[in-house]
Amino acid sequence: MSYVDEVLELVKKKNASEPEFIQAVTEVLNSLRPVVEANEELYRKNAILERITEPDRQIMFRVPWVDDKGQVQVNRGFRVQFNNAIGPYKGGLRLHPSVNLGIIKFLGFEQIFKNSLTSLPIGGGKGGSDFDPKGKSDREIMAFCQSFMTELSKYIGADVDVPAGDIGTGAREIGFMFGQYKRMKGTFEGVLTGKGLTYGGSLARTEATGYGLLYLTQELMKCHGESMEGKTVVVSGAGNVAIYATQKAQQMGAKVVTCSDSTGWIYDPEGIDVALLKEVKEVKRARLTEYAAARPSAEYHEGRGVWQIQCDIALPCATQNELLIDDAKQLVANGCKCVCEGANMPTTIDATEYLQQNGVWFVGGKAANAGGVATSALEMSQNSERLSWSFEEVDAKLQNIMVNIYHNIDDAAKRYGMEGNYVAGANIAGFEKVVNAMLAQGVC
Ligand code: NDP
Numbered sequence: 496m497s498y499v500d501e502v503l504e505l506v507k508k509k510n511a512s513e514p515e516f517i518q519a520v521t522e523v524l525n526s527l528r529p530v531v532e533a534n535e536e537l538y539r540k541n542a543i544l545e546r547i548t549e550p551d552r553q554i555m556f557r558v559p560w561v562d563d564k565g566q567v568q569v570n571r572g573f574r575v576q577f578n579n580a581i582g583p584y585k586g587g588l589r590l591h592p593s594v595n596l597g598i599i600k601f602l603g604f605e606q607i608f609k610n611s612l613t614s615l616p617i618g619g620g621k622g623g624s625d626f627d628p629k630g631k632s633d634r635e636i637m638a639f640c641q642s643f644m645t646e647l648s649k650y651i652g653a654d655v656d657v658p659a660g661d662i663g664t665g666a667r668e669i670g671f672m673f674g675q676y677k678r679m680k681g682t683f684e685g686v687l688t689g690k691g692l693t694y695g696g697s698l699a700r701t702e703a704t705g706y707g708l709l710y711l712t713q714e715l716m717k718c719h720g721e722s723m724e725g726k727t728v729v730v731s732g733a734g735n736v737a738i739y740a741t742q743k744a745q746q747m748g749a750k751v752v753t754c755s756d757s758t759g760w761i762y763d764p765e766g767i768d769v770a771l772l773k774e775v776k777e778v779k780r781a782r783l784t785e786y787a788a789a790r791p792s793a794e795y796h797e798g799r800g801v802w803q804i805q806c807d808i809a810l811p812c813a814t815q816n817e818l819l820i821d822d823a824k825q826l827v828a829n830g831c832k833c834v835c836e837g838a839n840m841p842t843t844i845d846a847t848e849y850l851q852q853n854g855v856w857f858v859g860g861k862a863a864n865a866g867g868v869a870t871s872a873l874e875m876s877q878n879s880e881r882l883s884w885s886f887e888e889v890d891a892k893l894q895n896i897m898v899n900i901y902h903n904i905d906d907a908a909k910r911y912g913m914e915g916n917y918v919a920g921a922n923i924a925g926f927e928k929v930v931n932a933m934l935a936q937g938v939c
Contacts, residue, residue: 707866
C-alpha cells in the first residue's frame with residue numbers, strides 16, 4: 496500500500512466521527528501523491544504525513560454565560576492549534592450552531608496550507624463555538640465573548656496563537672474578546688486580528704479578501720494572454736467578499752452582472768451598482784429586493800441561479816457547496832473561461848473536476864481567498880512595529896502577495912507535470928514549505 500493510502504487509512508480510523516476532517520485530508524493527500532512518491536523514504540522515516548494530520552493540540556472547553564432573562568447558558572468552545580512549523584498559529588473563530596470538533600479540525604488543517612501560501616510566517620489553527628449569535632442582544636454577545644476569552648486567553652498570545660474573525664465573529668465580537676484578553680493578561684498586544692482601526696486594526700483588511708481575489712484572477716488572465724478589461728463577471732454572494740470583489744473587478748474594467756444572498760439573486764445587465772449594494776447590505780442590512788426596487792435595470796429572482804448567466808469569469812463568493820455539477824455544466828456551455836473561489840469550498844468536488852476537465856482555469860479558495868489572512872498577518876506586523884501603514888501600502892503588499900501566490904501554485908503544478916491544475920499546485924506549494932520547516936526542526 497502506498498504511504499498516502501496508509502496514512503489515509505490511519506486518519507479514517509482515528510477520526511471516524513469527523514467526516515469533514517476526513518474529506519479535507521483525503522482531498523489534500525490525494526493531490527500530494529506525486530510529491531510524496533518523489534520523497535517517500537524521507538517522509539516515511541520522519542512520519543511527515545502522520546504528524547501533519549495530527550494537530551499539535553486541540554483544546555475544548557465549557558463557555559458558561561448568562562442570558563438576558565438571567566438564565567445560565569452553556570456552550571462548547573474550541574481551539575485547534577494544528578501546526579506552527581512556520582509561525583504562530585493563525586486562523587479564525589467561527590461562531591455558528593453547526594460548529595463541532597471535526598469542522599474546526601477540517602478548517603484548521605486547510606489553514607496550514609493557505610497560510611503557508613501567503614509567504615508570511617503564520618502557522619495553522621482554527622477555533623470557535625457552537626454559540627449562535629443570531630438574535631442575541633449586544634449584552635448577551637458580550638457575556639459570551641468575555642466568558643469564551645476568559646478560558647481561551649490561557650492558550651493564545653501575540654507570538655503563540657493569533658485568532659481572527661470568521662462566520663459569526665465580526666468587529667463587534669473581536670472588540671469584546673480583545674477587551675477581555677486585556678483584562679485577563681494586563682497587556683495590550685496584537686493577540687487578535689480584525690480589530691477596529693482605533694485599537695490596532697489594519698487599513699484595507701475589510702477589502703482584502705475581495706481585492707486579493709481579483710489581483711490573483713487578473714494575474715491568471717494576464718498569464719493566459721487575456722485581461723479583465725471588458726469581461727463579463729458573475730459573482731455570487733452580497734457580503735464582505737462579494738462586495739469588494741465586485742468593486743475591484745469593476746475598477747479593472749470588467750462588468751459584474753450578478754450578486755446573490757440567501758434568499759435570491761440579482762441580474763443587472765448594466766453592471767452592479769456597488770454603492771447601492773453597500774447601502775442595501777452594509778447599512779440597511781436588507782434583502783436584495785431593495786436593490787432591485789432602487790435600480791430599474793435590475794431583475795430580482797427568488798432562489799439560486801447566478802451560474803446560468805453568460806459570463807467570461809465566475810467568482811463564487813457566498814458559501815460552501817454553492818456551485819454544483821449542473822452549474823459547472825451551464826458555465827462551460829456558456830463559454831466561461833475562469834472560476835476563482837472567493838468563498839471557502841463553494842464548488843463541489845465533481846463540479847471542480849468537470850470545470851478542470853473542460854479547460855476552465857480553476858483556482859480554489861485556499862489560494863484565491865488567501866488575501867484575507869495575508870492582510871491579517873500584515874496587521875500582526877504593524878502591531879509588532881507599533882505602527883499603522885497607509886491603505887496604499889497595505890494594498891500594494893496584498894497585490895504583491897496575490898501575484899506571487901499565483902506564480903507559486905502555477906510553478907508547483909508544472910514541476911509535478913500537472914500544468915494548469917491550480918488546486919494541486921496550491922496544495923503542493925503550501926505543503927512543501929511547511930514540510931521543509933518541519934524537517935529542519937527535528938522530531939517535534
Ligand atoms: P458574509 O457573511 O459577509 O456574506 C456571505 C454572503 O453569502 C451573504 O450575502 C449571504 O446572504 C450569502 N449567503 C450565505 N449563505 C448563502 C446560501 N446558502 N446561498 C446563497 N447565498 C448565501 O461572509 P463573507 O463575505 O465574509 O464570507 C463569504 C465566504 O468567504 C465564506 O465562505 C467565508 O468563509 C469566505 N472567506 C471570507 C473571508 C473574509 O475575509 N471575509 C476570508 C476567506 C474566506 P445573506 O446576506 O442573506 O446573509
